[in-house]
Amino acid sequence: MSKEQSSKVLHTVALSLVPKLGPSIFKTIISYCGSAENFFTLPQGKAAKIPGIGPKLLAHRKSKDTYLSEAASLLEVAAKKNIQVHCYPDSTFPDRLRGIPDAPPILFTKGNLNLNPDRTVGIVGTRNASRYGKNITQKITEDLARFQPTIISGLAYGIDVEAHRAALSLNLPTIGIMGSDLETIYPAAHAATAAQMMENGGLLSEFKIGSKLNPMNFPQRNRIIAGLSDALIVVEAAKKGGALITAEIAYSYNREVFAVPGNLQAKYSEGCNNLIRSMKAGIYMGVKEIEESLSWDKESGENGPTARLPDTSNLDSIEVKVLERLFEKNEAEIDWLSRDMGIPIAELAIKLLNLEFLGFVKAIPGKKYQWTHKP
Numbered sequence: 001m002s003k004e005q006s007s008k009v010l011h012t013v014a015l016s017l018v019p020k021l022g023p024s025i026f027k028t029i030i031s032y033c034g035s036a037e038n039f040f041t042l043p044q045g046k047a048a049k050i051p052g053i054g055p056k057l058l059a060h061r062k063s064k065d066t067y068l069s070e071a072a073s074l075l076e077v078a079a080k081k082n083i084q085v086h087c088y089p090d091s092t093f094p095d096r097l098r099g100i101p102d103a104p105p106i107l108f109t110k111g112n113l114n115l116n117p118d119r120t121v122g123i124v125g126t127r128n129a130s131r132y133g134k135n136i137t138q139k140i141t142e143d144l145a146r147f148q149p150t151i152i153s154g155l156a157y158g159i160d161v162e163a164h165r166a167a168l169s170l171n172l173p174t175i176g177i178m179g180s181d182l183e184t185i186y187p188a189a190h191a192a193t194a195a196q197m198m199e200n201g202g203l204l205s206e207f208k209i210g211s212k213l214n215p216m217n218f219p220q221r222n223r224i225i226a227g228l229s230d231a232l233i234v235v236e237a238a239k240k241g242g243a244l245i246t247a248e249i250a251y252s253y254n255r256e257v258f259a260v261p262g263n264l265q266a267k268y269s270e271g272c273n274n275l276i277r278s279m280k281a282g283i284y285m286g287v288k289e290i291e292e293s294l295s296w297d298k299e300s301g302e303n304g305p306t307a308r309l310p311d312t313s314n315l316d317s318i319e320v321k322v323l324e325r326l327f328e329k330n331e332a333e334i335d336w337l338s339r340d341m342g343i344p345i346a347e348l349a350i351k352l353l354n355l356e357f358l359g360f361v362k363a364i365p366g367k368k369y370q371w372t373h374k375p
Contacts, residue, residue: 007037008035008036008037008087008089008090009075009085009087009090010068010071010072010075011035011036011037011040011068011071012030012035012036012087012088012089012090012105012106013071013074013075013085013087013106014036014040014064014067014068014070014071015029015036015039015040015067015105016087016105016106017067017070017071017074018057018060018067019060020056020057021057021060022102023101023102023103023104023105024052024101024102025052025053025057026088026105027088027105028050028051028052028053029050029053030088030089032050032051033050035089036089039061040061040064044058047061074208074209077209077210078108078209081110081182081183081209082110083108083109083110083182083209084108084109084110084113085106085107085108086106086107086108086109086115087105087106088103088104088105088106092115093107093115094107094115094116094227094228095116095332095333095336096116096120096227096228096230097224097227097228098333098335098336098339099333099335099336099366099367100223100227100253102223103223103224103227104206104224106206106208107204107205107206108181108182108204108205108206108207108208108209109182109202109203109204109205110182110198110202110203111197111198111199111201111202111203112198112199112200112201112202113173113175113201113202113204114150114173115204117149117150117173118148119147119148119149119150119230119294119296120149120150120151120152120228120229120230120231121144121149121150121151121152121229121230121231121232121233121290122151122152122153122225122226122228122229122231122232122233122246122250123137123140123141123151123152123153123159123160123163123232123233123235124153124154124159124160124163124225124232124233124234124235124237124242124243124246124247125137125158125159125160125234125235125236125237125243125268126158126159126236126237126238126241126243126268126271127156127157127158127159127160128157128158128238128268129157129158129159129162129235129236129268130236130266130268132236132262133158133159133162133235133236133260133268134159134162136235136236136260137159137162137163137166137235138162138166140166140233140235140260140284140287141163141166141167141170141172142166142170143286143287144172144287144290145170145172147291147296148172149172149230150172150173150174150175150201151163151164151166151167151172151173151174151175151201152174152175152177152225152228152229153174153176153177153225154176154177154178154179154218154221154222154225154242155176155177155178155185155186155190155193155194155203156187156218156242157187157189157190158236159235159236159243160176161190161193164176164193164197165193167201168193168196168197168200171200172200173200173201174197174200174201175197175201175202175203175204175228176194176197176201176202176203176204177204177205177221177222177224177225177228178203178204178205178207178221179205179207179213179217179218179220179221180205180207180211180213180217181205181207181208181209181210181211182203182205182209183209183210184213186213204224205221206220206221206224218242219242219245222242222245222246222249223246223249225246226246226247226249226250226253226255227249227250227253227255229250229255230255230256230294231255231256231257231258231290231293231294232246232247232250232255232256232257232258233258233259233260233284233290234246234247234257234258234259234260234271234272234275234281235260235272236260236262236268236269236271236272237259237268237269237270237271237272237275238267238268238270238271239267239270239271239274240271241271243271244271244274244275247259247275247280247281248280251280251281253366254365254366255366256282256290256293256294257275257280257281257282258281258282258283258284258289258290259271259272259273259275259276259281259282259283259284260272260284261273261276261283261284295370314358315355315358318343318347318351319351319354319355321341322337322341322343322348322351322352322355323355323360323361323371325337325340325341326361326369326370326371327371329371330370330371331364331368331369331370331371332368332369333366333367333368334348334349334352334367334368334369335367337369352369355369356369359372360372
């Protein structure tokens with residue numbers, strides 16, 4: 001890491017340590033100022049014009065040195081413990097979380113993680129998993145294996161840990177989203193599973209090293225499970241619980257949500273059946289549902305090795321570059337494209353609209369655009 005990058009990370013972490021600074025205002029500050037460092041050095045008059053900022057937050061700028069010292073200590077401890085720090089403005093931050101308004105500004109990871117894999121599937125469910133639920137979790141993971149997705153879950157008792165263990169048995173990458181800091185494996189009974197995950201996946205937390213375990217952390221972390229999942233499958237769930245919270249969040253994020261239907265008289269099928277009844281989840285009958293909803297069934301066709309870019313002679317140079325990028329990625333969020341290509345969102349939106357009219361791309365849920373050549 002260069003000196004400039006190191007300073008950028010230091011100041012970004014320092015900004016994240018400011019009390020009661022929510023994700024929304026954090027991102028507003030970065031967007032308005034260009035960097036966390038600029039926020040701390042901006043003249044008071046200009047800083048006061050940042051949308052949503054108030055006098056209490058402005059006053060924290062006076063404690064810049066304190067926050068920088070705390071950030072330096074945190075980064076030093078992280079380095080000693082082989083914990084990676086990912087800041088929202090940096091390229092290492094998960095692209096799937098960038099478009100989520102309440103995504104955490106800082107993430108901590110441990111292991112051998114790819115935070116931007118081609119395919120992800122979240123699998124969640126009750127802590128009181130039945131034998132049927134465990135068997136279905138294994139079967140779902142086995143059926144998904146040919147697509148080599150990263151399996152996302154929460155390392156909790158029941159369905160969550162079954163999903164991680166199934167992924168490990170099939171050599172699929174798997175990431176556990178923690179409701180604790182990375183030094184506190186909770187539940188402790190899953191420490192051995194967590195250790196195995198370090199080889200092909202690992203652990204992720206938004207809670208800084210040394211944070212106290214708080215029961216409210218677990219519902220909070222569910223938004224990360226939802227945000228990182230291209231599709232979320234609820235295997236078993238009671239009428240209320242963390243799995244249903246995750247499903248509701250994934251639905252609000254325009255993720256594909258599926259629920260495994262169950263016995264009408266079974267307590268831990270009630271939540272899944274209600275998700276299906278309320279049309280917040282599709283019925284999971286097999287891997288074909290995932291394959292079709294995420295267009296995985298088409299990737300070996302139009303977008304496979306024999307795919308070719310269409311005639312772009314009638315497009316301007318920026319449109320050609322956008323199309324080439326989408327051809328490489330298959331689909332991408334407009335925010336990510338704007339950052340990746342250095343094109344302002346307003347200008348990019350016009351280019352994408354024209355490409356959509358011409359049949360080169362299509363808009364899909366989640367502020368995403370997908371390459372599709374149908375002129």
